[in-house]
Amino acid sequence: MSPRRILSALSPLFACIGLLCVWQLASMRLGTESFPTAIETLRAVPSILTDKESIRNILDSMRRMAIGLTLAVLFAIPLGLMMGRVKAVANFFNPLMMIIYPVPKAALMPIIMLWLGVGDVSKTLVIFLGVSLPIIYHAFQGAKAVEEKMLWSGAAMGMSAPSRMLRIVLPAALPEILTGCRTGLVLALITMITSEMIARQSGAGNILFNALDMAQYDTVFAMILIVGMMGIIFDAVFEKVRLSLVRWSQPRDDMPLSFT
Amino acid sequence: MSERINAFLVGLIPIALFLALWQSLISFGYAPTNLLPPPGAVFWRLATQFFTADFLHDLAATLIRLFAGFGIAVVLGVLIGLAAAVNPAINAVVKPLVRVLAPIPKVALYPALLLILGFDHASKITLVTADALFPILLSTYYGASMVEQKLIWSAQAAGTPRWQILFKVVLPAAMPSILTGCRIGLVISCIVVFLAEMITSSDGLGHMLVQAARTFQTVDMFVPLIMISLLGLILNSLLHMLRGHLLRGFPEV
Numbered sequence: 001m002s003p004r005r006i007l008s009a010l011s012p013l014f015a016c017i018g019l020l021c022v023w024q025l026a027s028m029r030l031g032t033e034s035f036p037t038a039i040e041t042l043r044a045v046p047s048i049l050t051d052k053e054s055i056r057n058i059l060d061s062m063r064r065m066a067i068g069l070t071l072a073v074l075f076a077i078p079l080g081l082m083m084g085r086v087k088a089v090a091n092f093f094n095p096l097m098m099i100i101y102p103v104p105k106a107a108l109m110p111i112i113m114l115w116l117g118v119g120d121v122s123k124t125l126v127i128f129l130g131v132s133l134p135i136i137y138h139a140f141q142g143a144k145a146v147e148e149k150m151l152w153s154g155a156a157m158g159m160s161a162p163s164r165m166l167r168i169v170l171p172a173a174l175p176e177i178l179t180g181c182r183t184g185l186v187l188a189l190i191t192m193i194t195s196e197m198i199a200r201q202s203g204a205g206n207i208l209f210n211a212l213d214m215a216q217y218d219t220v221f222a223m224i225l226i227v228g229m230m231g232i233i234f235d236a237v238f239e240k241v242r243l244s245l246v247r248w249s250q251p252r253d254d255m256p257l258s259f260t
Numbered sequence: 261m262s263e264r265i266n267a268f269l270v271g272l273i274p275i276a277l278f279l280a281l282w283q284s285l286i287s288f289g290y291a292p293t294n295l296l297p298p299p300g301a302v303f304w305r306l307a308t309q310f311f312t313a314d315f316l317h318d319l320a321a322t323l324i325r326l327f328a329g330f331g332i333a334v335v336l337g338v339l340i341g342l343a344a345a346v347n348p349a350i351n352a353v354v355k356p357l358v359r360v361l362a363p364i365p366k367v368a369l370y371p372a373l374l375l376i377l378g379f380d381h382a383s384k385i386t387l388v389t390a391d392a393l394f395p396i397l398l399s400t401y402y403g404a405s406m407v408e409q410k411l412i413w414s415a416q417a418a419g420t421p422r423w424q425i426l427f428k429v430v431l432p433a434a435m436p437s438i439l440t441g442c443r444i445g446l447v448i449s450c451i452v453v454f455l456a457e458m459i460t461s462s463d464g465l466g467h468m469l470v471q472a473a474r475t476f477q478t479v480d481m482f483v484p485l486i487m488i489s490l491l492g493l494i495l496n497s498l499l500h501m502l503r504g505h506l507l508r509g510f511p512e513v
Contacts (some may be wrong), residue, residue, distance in 0.1 A: 011356035019360065034375040088270065095271035096278065102492020103485060104451040107466065110473035111481055114295050189365040194455050205368075209459075212371045212415060220371050227368040235363035 036218045044222040054207055058226075063202040064120055067190045068127030072184060073127075076135035077177060078211065080168055083136070084143020105130035106194035118199040123192070130191035131184040138180025142173030175246045182238055189231055204230075294478060302482040309483060319487070321463040322453055325381060326491075329388025330449045334442060337393050341400025342434070344507050362394045367452070370459060384456040391452045392445035396438070403437025429461060436510060439503045446499060450492045454484075 024038040036044075048054045080223055083090040116122040146169050154164045196205030211219035215239050279299050285291045286298045309315045344354040368386050377383040407430050415429045457466025465484040472480035 011352075012359045014359045015356035019357075030376075035372075091270040092274055093271075096274045097270075098496070099275065099489055099493060102447050102450040102496070103489045104454045105483060107454055107469060107488075110469065111478070111485075114476075114478070171306040186363055186365065190367050193365055193367050194458075195331070197459060207373060208368065217375065220375070224368050224372055228364040231363040231365050231368075232360060 034215075034217050036221055039042050040218055041221040041225060044218040045225060048207075048222055048226065057202050057207055060120075060202050061192050061196065061205070064124045064203070065127060065188050068124045068191075069131055069184065069188050071124075072128045072131035072135060072188075073181065076132045076180075078169075080136040080139025080177070080180075081143045081165060081173065083140040084146070084173065085165065085169060090091065090140065090144075097136065101133055104194075106191050106198065109195050109198040113199055118201050123195045123199065123203075124175050126195045127188050127191045131188045132185040134187060135177070135180040138183070139173060139177045142176025142180075145176070146172045178246060180241045182235070182242065185234055185238055186231065189227070189234070193227060277445070282407045294476070295480065297479040301479050302486065303448040305479050306483045306486055315468075318463050318465055318468050318484075320459065322488075323491075325384045325388060325456075325464070326449050326453045327455065329385040330392050330446060333392035333396055333445055333449070335387070337396030337441065337445070338400050338431075338438060341397045342404050342426065342430065343398075343439075345401050345404035345434075346430065358394065358397065362398070366391045367455060370456060374460060379460055379462075384453060384461070387456050388449050389454050392449045396441040397447065399437045399441025399444075400434060403434030403441075406437070409435040414501045427506070435506055439499070439506065443496065443499055443503075446495055447492060450488060450495070454488050 012169060016221045020038045020042075027035045027037040064106040070191060079093070083093055104209045108129065109122065109126055116125065150168050150172070151164055154168050159167070192203070193208070196203035200206050200210065204223065208220060208223040208227070211217075263293050282299050284294070286293055286296060340350075340354060344351045366387060369390065370383070373383040373386050377386060411429050411433060412425055420428060453464075454466040454469075457464035458470050459466075461467040461470075465488055468484040469481055472478075472484075
């Protein structure tokens, strides 16, 4: 590796250190009790990560997120691909999607809690709902952009409609679908935190907001740091997977494309 | 034209089905009305409440936060995105920061914002800005870095000064991409402002929902949800009209 590439690989690390320095200076300047310094916060992180109860909470959150995300992927990709290839299906679902999109899914939590209780089912359902929409949307866009000629060639060679869907449309739309999945991943984390904030029973959001209520400010900031790190790590891992899956597609810039 | 009307009518079917399913769950006694109010009651409540001072006050509070946060995000996002696309030095600073900050779930920052900025407008507006900023910044950056070099050369050959090229060539050429980013940012703003109000607030649509949930007024729980959905729909179509206006003359908008 050339020194330039090492520098660019390390640049996010420099950014982290820079942000922590800004934080440290800002909190020292303000000097209020409710805004601990970066060093105090970093010191509180290990005690949370070694506490059995906290670890169980965080793992609970991650389990719900994984289940919700998996279900959403299994449901949203076929629907999105169908919408992209069959005009009638797209006309059928598009307006409904436009209405549902701006509704904050975590805001459905109080209502879903009335029906399904405060347990895992409601929280997983909310995550599922939140993640599905961007994936449907991106799968739809990806499938719509598939070159017509490839489908004609496939049909001319005697491929049936389902196998054309599986072997032409799905791979061709894959880069777009994965962009949707990446958005979904970030949204899953957001929905996870908010749903746990509303139904305080278990999870990372539960620790965060309980600490806020009990004025344990160093725990609050340490949890924010942990959740933020989770976001960054998930994103980095997903990006690695994505790159290996769509190596053939044109190279993209190395800025994250989350939310687009 | 008739095809478009047809498409529109087909699109109404699932919405009608959804409402029918909702109503029939109640009519056939599968869901007690105190858990799932009939759709008629919800829309009636929305219609009667809409012109009361309390409701308008909450709506105004939400809208102020939404527009302030979104507005700041648009200005910052476009400026930083443009700067990062044209200046390598700024790019070297912005890129790693964005890579670190973009994947962080911003809602988790909200407790920190509360502690630093207080429980009033400022913390909510900051949260909305933080969430809407990145999609706008990224799409501006991509739009501006994809501008055809020939356009810039032609402008230079015609004697346009460097800083004018930015606003006369790069910005208009990046406009479609910027507007796509704004659209994503807008939907996110709607979601985030509602969530922030649900967490801590004394007014706003999100506060209405929490208040209704605490007193088990299920009808009142649906009203703010429908309102935010309508709001998103209206703002989205306004943005679409703006897009049509700004991008007139662009091929295939």
